[in-house]
Amino acid sequence: MITGEDTVSGTALLLAAAPAGKGCLIDAASALPALAAVSPSTLTGTAAATVIELADPLAPQTVLTRIRAAAATAGPLSLYIAGQLHLDHKQRLVHLALARTTPTTLRYTGLPWHWLTGELKLRRPGTTTVVVDLVADAEAWEQLGVEGLALGYGTRLYGRVAPPPPRRTIIAPAYLNAYAAIWRSGAQPPLAQLHQQAATRAGTEGALLLAVDAPPALTAPVEDGARTVQRAAPVQGGAASGWQPVSEGRPVFGESRAASASTPASASPPAPGGAPAPGSEPERHDRTPAPPPPGSHAPVTAELPADDPHPAILAAARAGRHTEAATIAAMWESETLRMYGPGSTQAIHWLEVRADLARLAQDAARSCELWTAAAEARLARRQPPGDEEVEAAADRAHHQWEQIDDQARAGLLAPALVALRRQVPGRRPGALQAIERRLENLPSAHGKFTAF
Structure with missing residues (x-):
């Protein structure tokens, strides 16, 4: 530890971890010697600094204890x-x-990412910086493409997440090594600039770049073809924002409550399974454009209002930058959970935002899961089954379930949807029967689904 009088002391935690043996995808520990060669004050940006190293830890509880102790410090982390x-x-x-x-x-030997998020969200906004050099396996990479990777409001997050490498290939932590090399050269650029330089050195082809500044600033996107995440300052609640549930098939973002209320009462609700009622083909304002080809990243350039992130989220999703949109939404949801708690109307709002983002990303299964969870959360708040918002969530969950091509995944999601439809049958008869008819044609490990 470097000490001095009348100085702010910071803490740097260096964590490098990867499985031993053939499951290893990255030589994580090789980043530690390079970072250790950098002065502690450079790592923390403070005159006094404490540095903690964790090299290939074995138990998640051990890592959690170290993170919790570091998060409890008063200075920059x-x-x-x-x-x-x-x-x-x-x-x-x-x-x-x-x-x-x-x-x-x-589940027992890895560190859940939400553990890290939970510890850091307790810190004062603007005092925490996280820099990551990660590689994701195929399944994690697919989910990151829809939901992003976030740490919650008030935490700076910079980094690079690489897609799964070819089989039996172990990659180097080139992004963090670039940080160390730049620092050892004597240069100390601002963090956003350092991130861009390190990303360029490490290579951005196919990678997910994370550039999330602390409030209230927006981050500058890396305009080099990689996907980049950016965000705005948090909104104080979601119920009064510009996104309100409407009937399936109509645009979700940008609909005010007044606009929703102006829909004619005679408009037919969606048919079971998500098909529009005869003669009521909805306007398709919500079709998702094809993702941009590699190398054509187009950052959000519109000036964003400080109190409403929805235009930025929608713009990113419609431009095919689904990871960026999902990550911004996840950060706002995290702050909403901190401020209002789980089960609040504000938290349910962001759950529904993520559900619709999954739809825009054409992940019907994830969208179905989230819409089902939203409907269940509203019922848990004692909203009646005939409530417009409850019915809208149930209808959307049903509609997305019908779009799932993976029969096994559809079968796994069916029990929760059946239970929901028994509580919320909707305004058109036959919704539950429509699910049961499809289940008759879904194979299972024991033949047909017969439990419903």
């Missing part, structure tokens, strides 16, 4: 993380793999 991300098959949660992690033991 900087985390540098090198490793690989995997997806828990049961709960579909992203984990950072540790030394003993295997595909079958991930």
